Structure formats: structure tokens, C-alpha cells
Amino acid sequence: MTVHDVARLAGVSTASVSRVLSGRRTVSADVDERVRSAAAELGYQVNAVGRSLRRQSTETVGLVIADITNLFFPSLTKALEDAFAHQGLGLLLADAANDVARERDAVSRLLARQVDALLITPVSRLQSRRTIDEANQRTTVVQLDRRASTKAHYVGMDNSQAVSDVLAHLAELGRTSPVFIGSDPHISTTWERQRAFSRLAPTGDRVLTGDFSLDWGRTATIEALERWPDTDALFCADDLIAVGAVEQLRAMGHRLPGPVAVVGFDDTLLVRLHTPPVSSVRQPLAEMAAAAVELAVSTANLAVQRRLFPGTLQARPSTAP
Amino acid sequence: MTVHDVARLAGVSTASVSRVLSGRRTVSADVDERVRSAAAELGYQVNAVGRSLRRQSTETVGLVIADITNLFFPSLTKALEDAFAHQGLGLLLADAANDVARERDAVSRLLARQVDALLITPVSRLQSRRTIDEANQRTTVVQLDRRASTKAHYVGMDNSQAVSDVLAHLAELGRTSPVFIGSDPHISTTWERQRAFSRLAPTGDRVLTGDFSLDWGRTATIEALERWPDTDALFCADDLIAVGAVEQLRAMGHRLPGPVAVVGFDDTLLVRLHTPPVSSVRQPLAEMAAAAVELAVSTANLAVQRRLFPGTLQARPSTAP
DNA sequence: GTGAAAGCGCTAACAA
DNA sequence: TTGTTAGCGCTTTCAC
Numbered sequence: 001m002t003v004h005d006v007a008r009l010a011g012v013s014t015a016s017v018s019r020v021l022s023g024r025r026t027v028s029a030d031v032d033e034r035v036r037s038a039a040a041e042l043g044y045q046v047n048a049v050g051r052s053l054r055r056q057s058t059e060t061v062g063l064v065i066a067d068i069t070n071l072f073f074p075s076l077t078k079a080l081e082d083a084f085a086h087q088g089l090g091l092l093l094a095d096a097a098n099d100v101a102r103e104r105d106a107v108s109r110l111l112a113r114q115v116d117a118l119l120i121t122p123v124s125r126l127q128s129r130r131t132i133d134e135a136n137q138r139t140t141v142v143q144l145d146r147r148a149s150t151k152a153h154y155v156g157m158d159n160s161q162a163v164s165d166v167l168a169h170l171a172e173l174g175r176t177s178p179v180f181i182g183s184d185p186h187i188s189t190t191w192e193r194q195r196a197f198s199r200l201a202p203t204g205d206r207v208l209t210g211d212f213s214l215d216w217g218r219t220a221t222i223e224a225l226e227r228w229p230d231t232d233a234l235f236c237a238d239d240l241i242a243v244g245a246v247e248q249l250r251a252m253g254h255r256l257p258g259p260v261a262v263v264g265f266d267d268t269l270l271v272r273l274h275t276p277p278v279s280s281v282r283q284p285l286a287e288m289a290a291a292a293v294e295l296a297v298s299t300a301n302l303a304v305q306r307r308l309f310p311g312t313l314q315a316r317p318s319t320a321p
Numbered sequence: 322m323t324v325h326d327v328a329r330l331a332g333v334s335t336a337s338v339s340r341v342l343s344g345r346r347t348v349s350a351d352v353d354e355r356v357r358s359a360a361a362e363l364g365y366q367v368n369a370v371g372r373s374l375r376r377q378s379t380e381t382v383g384l385v386i387a388d389i390t391n392l393f394f395p396s397l398t399k400a401l402e403d404a405f406a407h408q409g410l411g412l413l414l415a416d417a418a419n420d421v422a423r424e425r426d427a428v429s430r431l432l433a434r435q436v437d438a439l440l441i442t443p444v445s446r447l448q449s450r451r452t453i454d455e456a457n458q459r460t461t462v463v464q465l466d467r468r469a470s471t472k473a474h475y476v477g478m479d480n481s482q483a484v485s486d487v488l489a490h491l492a493e494l495g496r497t498s499p500v501f502i503g504s505d506p507h508i509s510t511t512w513e514r515q516r517a518f519s520r521l522a523p524t525g526d527r528v529l530t531g532d533f534s535l536d537w538g539r540t541a542t543i544e545a546l547e548r549w550p551d552t553d554a555l556f557c558a559d560d561l562i563a564v565g566a567v568e569q570l571r572a573m574g575h576r577l578p579g580p581v582a583v584v585g586f587d588d589t590l591l592v593r594l595h596t597p598p599v600s601s602v603r604q605p606l607a608e609m610a611a612a613a614v615e616l617a618v619s620t621a622n623l624a625v626q627r628r629l630f631p632g633t634l635q636a637r638p639s640t641a642p
Numbered sequence: 643g644t645g646a647a648a649g650c651g652c653t654a655a656c657a658a
Numbered sequence: 659t660t661g662t663t664a665g666c667g668c669t670t671t672c673a674c
Binding site for chain 2: 045046047048049050052053058060063068069071073074075077078081082085088090091092093094095097106108109110111112113114214243247250269270273274275
Binding site: 012013014015016019025026027028031050052053054055056 | 659660661662663665666667668
């Protein structure tokens with residue numbers, strides 16, 4: 001089933017069929033009608049592969065997710081899927097499973113498929129740079145949430161502002177001795193949050209770093225309270241750590257809300273449904289996805305963009321007075 | 322950068338370049354070497370669009386997820402992504418957002434892109450059937466987790482067996498008056514679990530159905546205990562409902578483990594990290610993904626397959642004695 | 643084992 | 659406005 005079949009049935013040339021079905025040129029009402037009804041009768045649908053080869057554009061973007069099991073990323077993926085589908089753009093998904101080598105592979109496979117743009121949440125602030133820069137030579141690359149290169153577009157949250165807001169919120173509640181519990185500092189978001197904390201918090205030197213896990217949240221909580229007994233808030237780099245911290249506090253007999261507040265990042269289901277609910281900074285995913293679309297479809301040679309969106313603290317019982 | 326450039330540099334024909342790079346025909350060691358080094362020198366990578374058009378195969382499968390925000394599906398997606406990437410197959414992702422019209426659209430767009438197979442978790446047991454049957458005329462369709470048509474392959478969990486196992490587990494603990502809290506009965510899994518419950522449970526007529534939400538889990542718990550005061554277990558169709566049920570029980574002053582047990586389905590992060598941890602049936606995602614790959618790449622005209630895998634109950638404090 | 647050439651399905655340049 | 663035709667990049671006959 002090809003344009004030829006439709007053309008034959010409609011009694012027109014294949015070019016006319018193409019013109020009608022791609023809506024890219026004006027055609028007489030008569031031809032338009034004949035082609036449409038012929039296509040409908042045959043149940044014809046254009047072959048996107050042929051079109052892509054000819055147009056040199058696949059209307060598809062590649063998305064490389066650092067770690068799809070991290071609860072935040074499915075939310076991001078959904079926002080992107082929505083936004084891109086809305087533009088008629090398909091999403092070719094790849095998971096880097098937190099591994100720079102797999103990330104490199106994924107990028108390479110997506111480029112071979114001629115994606116019109118590549119969206120990526122870099123695995124590592126440092127080690128993903130080359131992969132991104134190389135991809136950026138071949139197509140439009142948009143870094144999302146995390147960043148590793150200054151040569152490619154970036155759409156993310158303003159972590160400094162978010163950290164500042166959270167600290168202000170804590171200060172209002174009289175909490176001025178927070179400890180920062182980071183996860184893997186190779187992750188750019190964690191890194192930025194930690195740096196902002198160090199710069200802005202009254203206890204900026206109270207920083208612990210570990211990995212992305214509930215257990216690390218637990219361990220770090222014990223360590224924090226031992227090293228700094230006057231701790232009145234645990235400022236966690238992500239939700240999983242925050243939940244671990246809350247659990248540990250409760251295991252140690254603390255009440256929540258109580259003397260030690262806990263706050264996380266990303267506002268995933270985990271903290272919203274937790275008992276007690278945990279405060280967390282929400283990223284404006286829909287806006288970020290819209291910006292990603294805009295950059296992805298932008299005609300090349302646009303100067304490198306850095307779009308930072310404000311995060312909003314969702315205050316919940318874990319930081320209540 | 323095309324085969325021509327490589328051919329010119331290697332001093333061979335484009336046919337030879339193709340033969341080497343696709344590894345589909347034997348070539349002399351000399352030519353092989355010359356082509357490989359020319360390709361490496363140029364940084365040439367084959368254009369998958371050209372290849373797809375010629376081969377009439379995209380090496381890409383479409384995946385239509387009923388609702389990507391449902392925590393279970395990202396896990397499934399990851400398992401699929403792993404399995405298909407391992408075979409060199411790309412995954413084109415679409416989200417149906419629980420809407421049969423959007424599902425229909427998504428399928429249509431994926432077919433236009435000439436996916437080699439279509440994986441789908443049908444939104445509705447009844448209303449997704451036509452979409453699936455129509456797609457099945459055009460390519461290999463594999464229904465995953467949920468099913469709507471008997472004419473297309475299905476890979477899922479044996480819900481009858483799982484329900485039976487859970488009931489046996491509850492019986493061992495002396496709990497013989499369970500209530501089933503279902504979600505939307507349009508979802509095939511919920512429907513199957515409910516039917517199995519009705520058939521196998523001593524209190525098979527104690528069934529409540531609602532929707533996929535935490536609140537429904539809460540509401541249903543209240544209703545269950547009012548209507549059947551001797552209830553000793555809440556058998557929930559999914560984890561979100563189970564967490565809602567646990568929360569409600571605690572709000573009502575019940576202890577857990579305690580007089581009323583709670584069990585869910587899908588073994589998502591939600592129940593594993595909950596306090597107390599909630600028992601749940603785990604689906605063998607990796608095995609299911611492997612089966613999906615096998616069916617997706619199977620040469621057409623294979624009889625319709627129905628592959629059911631056993632679920633395993635992860636017993637946790639919510640069903641402890 | 644190798645090269646020349648056709649053609650996958652589509653669209654855009656060109657001609658009418 | 660419409661048709662003819664070339665060609666996107668690749669692979670696979672077919673002939674040697």
C-alpha cells in the first residue's frame with residue numbers, strides 16, 4: 001500500500017497524493033477530495049520511513065534517561081511524551097541505567113536512527129560531557145534536569161533559588177542548623193544543590209554525600225545527629241534520601257513534625273504518600289517539557305540556551321513547626 | 322556522510338561497504354579491513370532510515386503504555402527497554418493516558434512509523450479491542466500485562482494462580498474472611514483478579530470496585546469494615562489501593578500487623594518503602610520482557626500465544642500474624 | 643568475491 | 659494547478 005495505489009484509485013499522480021496527504025502545497029478542491037476518499041477507502045496511511053528519508057527529518061526525538069527506575073524520571077518522561085506527541089513528534093526512549101558507557105551506546109544508536117533532536121539527562125556531570133559534545137555536532141542536543149556540557153542547551157530548575165527558598169522556609173520556622181544530605185555528587189543536580197547549600201546555609205559546612213538510596217538516607221541521618229547534635233533540619237538532595245531520613249528519625253523515637261525537620265527534592269509520589277508526608281521541591285515539569293520542545297524544534301545555530309525554571313517547595317508535615 | 326564516501330575512501334564499491342558494515346555477506350579480508358578503517362577514519366555510522374526503507378524493517382518496536390504515571394509501568398518499561406535494547410531493537414514510546422481515543426491515536430502513529438512490532442498494555446478490557454485487532458492486521462501485536470483481544474499475543478501474569486496463592490497465605494494465618502477492593506473493572510488485570518477472588522475466596526461475594534487511587538483505597542476500607550465487621554483481610558487489586566487501605570486502617574486506630582491484613586499487587590516501590598511494608602504480588606518482569614521480545618521478533622503466522630507467568634507474593638508485615 | 647544498478651516510499655524541483 | 663522525474667541512503671539482486 002503506497003502512494004501509487006492511492007494515485008491510481010484517485011486517478012491522479014503520486015505527487016498530487018503527496019501534496020494532499022502532507023498538506024504542503026495547494027491542490028484543487030477536486031483533487032483534494034478524490035485523493036482523500038481514495039486514501040480512506042484503501043485505509044492508506046503514509047509510510048513515515050519513506051517520508052523521513054526524503055525529507056531528511058524523522059519527526060522523532062531521542063530521549064536518554066539516566067535511570068528510569070528513579071521515580072522522578074517517569075514523571076519527566078510523561079511530561080515530555082505529552083509535549084512532543086502534541087507536536088506530532090515521536091519519542092525514542094533509551095535508558096542509560098546510570099552507566100556512562102551505556103549512555104554513550106544509547107546516544108550512538110539514537111543518532112544512527114537520525115533523530116531530529118536528542119534529549120538527555122546526563123548520568124555524570126563530568127563523564128557525560130564528551131558524549132554530549134559529540135552528539136551535539138550531529139544534531140540538536142537538549143540537556144534536561146541535569147547538565148554536563150556548556151556547549152549544549154540546558155533546561156532545568158534553578159537549584160540555587162530552590163535551595164534558598166527552602167532555607168528561608170526553614171529559617172521562618174526557627175530552624176537555622178540544617179545538615180545537607182547529598183547523594184552521588186557526580187549528578188549535577190545534587191552537586192548544584194550542595195554548592196548552593198554550602199554558600200547559603202548558616203551551617204554551610206555540614207554536608208554529607210553518599211548515593212541514591214533509602215539506606216544512605218538512614219545512615220546519613222545517624223551520622224548527622226552524632227556529628228552535629230544541634231541539627232534541626234535534614235536537607236536532602238532527593239526524595240528517596242528524605243524518606244530514609246524520616247524513617248530513621250522515627251526509628252530513633254523522634255516525632256514528626258518535631259525537633260528535626262526533613263525536606264527532599266522532586267516531589268515524587270514517595271513523599272506525597274508517605275506517613276507523615278514529606279516536604280519537597282517540585283520542578284515545573286510541563287513548562288520544562290515545553291521549553292525542551294521549543295529548543296528541540298528550533299532551527300539550528302540558535303545560541304546555546306540555558307533555561308532555568310523556578311522550583312516550588314511543597315511544604316508538608318515533615319517541616320511543620 | 323554516506324556509504325559513497327566510505328566506498329570512495331576505501332577504494333571499493335558501495336555494495337562492498339554495505340556488505341562489510343551490515344555483516345551480511347562474506348567479503349575478502351582485504352576489503353573488510355579497508356572498509357572498516359575508512360569508516361572509522363570518517364566516523365561513519367550507517368543511516369538507519371535508509372536501511373529501514375530498503376530492508377522493510379525498522380528494528381524498532383512501538384510501546385503503548387496505558388498510563389505511565391502508574392508506578393508499575395515504568396518498571397515494566399524498563400524491563401522492556403533492557404530486553405529490546407539487548408537485541409538491538411529501539412523502543413518508540415507512547416502514553417495513552419488512560420484514554421482509549423489517545424491509545425488509538427498512539428497506535429496509529431506508531432504503525433505509520435513502520436514499527437516491526439507493537440507492544441501494548443490495553444487501557445480497556447473491552448474498548449481497546451478494535452484498536453488492537455486492527456493493528457494486528459498490520460504488524461505483530463503483543464499485549465502486555467493487560468489484555469483486550471484474543472486475536473493477538475498476550476504476555477502476562479497468571480492472576481488466578483496469584484490470587485490463589487495469596488488466599489492460601491491468608492488462610493495459613495487464619496484469615497478466612499477477606500474483602501476484595503478492586504480498582505477500575507475495565508482494566509483486565511483488576512477484572513481477572515476480582516473474578517478469581519470471587520471464585521476462590523470463602524467470602525467470594527465481598528467485592529468492592531472503584532478506581533485507581535489512594536483515596537479509593539481509603540474509602541473502600543471504611544465501607545468494607547462497615548458492611549462486613551468480621552473482615553480480617555483487605556485484598557487489593559493494586560498497590561496504590563493497598564497503601565490507601567493501610568493508611569485508613571492506621572487512621573482508624575488499627576495496628577499493623579494486626580487484626581486486618583492488607584495485600585496489594587505489583588510490588589512497586591510504594592509498598593516496599595511504606596511503613597509498615599505492605600505485602601504484594603510481584604510480576605516476573607524480566608521473564609515477561611524476554612517473552613515479549615521473542616514474540617515481537619517471531620516471524621509472522623505464529624499461532625496466537627498466551628504466555629502466563631507465575632506471580633510471587635512478597636509477604637511483609639501488613640500480612641504478618 | 644566484487645561491482646553495477648535497481649528500487650524500497652516518499653517528496654521537491656522542474657516542466658508543462 | 660498538475661504530472662514527470664530524480665533522488666534521499668541503503669541493500670540486494672544480478673552479472674561477472
